[in-house]
Amino acid sequence: MHDGHDMLVSMSGISKSYGGVHAVRDVDFTVRAGEVHALLGENGAGKSTLMKVLSGEVRDYRGEIRISGQPVRLDSPADAHRHGVAMIHQELDLVPALSIAENIWLGREPRTRVRSLDRRRMLRDTRVLLDRTGAQLDPRRPVEQLRTGEQQLVTIAKALSLDAQVLIMDEPTSALPSHEVDQLFTVITQLRRAGTGIVYISHRMDEIGRIADRASVLRNGVIVARFDARRLTATQASEAMVGRPVHQLFRTGPAATDGERAELLTVRELSVRQRRPRVGRREPDGVSLRVRAGEIVGLAGLLGSGRTELLETLYGVGAPGRWQGQVLLRGDPVRPRSPRHALRLGIAFVPEDRRIAGLALEQSVLANTVLSVLGRIARLGVVPHGTEQRTARDMVRRLDVKLGSLRDPVGSLSGGNQQKVVLGRNLLTGPSLLLLDEPTRGVDIGAKAEIYRLLGEVARRGVGVLLASSEPAELVGVCDRVVVLHDGRTVRELDASQVTEAELLAASMAASPEGEPLVGER
Template structure:
């Protein structure tokens, strides 16, 4: 990328504070035509605030923004979009009840000659955008019927519809399968060729070297390092992000017995299948899953998007509309069938869902309220909950999990993504479960927070709790789990010992024996930058 090329957009000396707390301090940042500029930093480092200023969501306190060399100030996101700047948010901003097409063109619906919404044209354009994003979806399907990964692809298609000159991608691959990730990279290459500039925010170090030209690292709201992304190592980036050397290995030491590795069985699932008169659109119910989890053992679940990982965890937790069960689920050797979250919690089963902001947290309520929600019945006296017990439980949990917060009474929505995830995890651990179900527990979480979560999982397993963890990150599964069960089409098809296999083995098992060898390469494993 030629340093002499004039930037598409340039931020100079941009600063922003909230209530005296510095979020961004005198940051310089620029994006050139055809460039992918990676923006790195821990959760809370200032990345999202900086990009919200660029996309018109919030106003900076100081500094200026130049668009094609001319000063601009946006009154809101719509104004920024009209100027050619669009943002794909990590936390999805879709309207669940509206269709895919209605979400993509919300507020910009095409009109017929008589002024009515051109629904036929809107669906046709939506199909073209979805094809461009590499996804095959019904444009008329309500978004609430889609899986999280499919919703993420809809937001990407929505951004493409804006024909933006500068596109901000905040953790765009966090909910995508390896196949969808590769398709997204192809879309990015297409955008580069068209002269668009891309800001790429990701905690997945292997992606940065593949798609980015430059990388800027923020820490505590300030720029602390800039790298040639094609030569930057994960260790360099991580050390700059946290300000100290970081051990990059995924690791959580479980409580599995030494010696022959035999464990006391906690959970056994035998050929579990859910039969419904009407299949749920976009969902993959268990269709023949068998697995076991021992006390103190961390067992992983892997599979391509739509393999049924989330649905299995929801079934074990009693979530979702009822269907006819086949097979058996045994906990502590006794057959069970949880009929809802309350029933599951009473049996000692806790669940950390994939989308913490929708299914895991009440964002407007305090950290304290969100933390103690699961144990209110237990700490109540004659129907009243003593404030001292609430505060003691919430404060102790926040300290144990290392939650960074101004106050225990702060709204949980004000915390960074990694700290929000710790609150969800802490709330579930307060129930003192014997079985902990986790669905993408480190999605959108920075390397420092990931290390903390892995440490907590290891501590939890060593107390004898069994952990069943679904993750799309193959390195995470290899480093954290004792065994990994592979799902495909709602069925368990393989079980692999992580001490004997690597990431490529997990991906190959997920894709099946008929997969082409080129497709089995783990994204980023070669560390190659795929620029034109």
């Protein structure tokens, strides 16, 4: 095995700002040959920006980068490739309709002496690369026929074809089942032995202990802690990422006792099997939870845990699939067949990506606000202008949406005000159950506080809320209880008033008990 002491990458004083906001500030980061260096941090901590600098995707940065001791300037991914650095993104950049070989050599196809495509050599070289990853695959096979784990190995083979000395892996196991994770780790171990340096970005602490040598923690664009990954505990890492244990942050008011609230939603061992499984999705596979009227229940879990898929299932989004288990609404069995059906049942849904799934950006604030209740306020198929204006104006005032006019395109509003419009439109339907997926993603702290206040008001009126979030502070501060999902199933339920952010983060990572190392012998 490589001794791991040769410095492949040295980043010194790296800084990058967007509009005056520091994404990373004066960061020092190194990668040695034959080691796995884990990069940890919450969403927005600066991990992606730092690695985009190293991979050449961000060019206007300050600081110095040395590759194998030589100062370099990386102004494009092609520059990074020439210096032996390749990044494997979480969203795999493969062309589904092309074969494995065509994907690996896309834009760099081997040619014969007469400049025609040398297909024989391309297939031969692809087999060599696939052998290095342990993938038993036919190079002629279309990528769209591969499982997610197999596609991951193809991206590694593509990186190896660039003679990469440094591999950056961004959440490589987020959509992989456990057996494919094991195969990936076998490949990583082989790469380490060959002297490849690997930057490993992950939220899964059990993986960090298994595979990494060192770990660095980014918070607010600054490296705040460095650890020996082999001795790192989940609690140490979580508290470094969060900054401090915060109790009752954003608490919206005293919760009613269980005896005062009727059970609204009951989910028992829900599993969904799709006829055509969708790549990268984690359908419910043994989810059990309950939401009482007037209660805010959080959904925690890592990327790929199945939070979004559960909410979409409850709202009737996508193919219906084959259900096992039971969903009860006010004690009656239900199975939403479509969003329209879910709304009739009293279920409303605020999706994660408001700009794609939540808003018609070119339409006015007025049109977006009343869209969900046009049928209710129309008379003989015609919507009275005064009623439409009054309905939208009342909701905009209630949510304190900042705008010039109801006629303004909703796309002209800030992210926080756009999110309030989506939320208001759903509240106009008069739901008894409100489903929220990352309701404060991409909004400023002021808008967050207003949304939290509104959710407290909604809950006090007796609406049940099921809220999925990747922010531990949000779940701890806003929710009464938090249900933790992992691989599509319920693994824990926590009292939000009795848990810290760090403890919740550790639970989401399926981490070891406090104080115990995350891994034993290698």
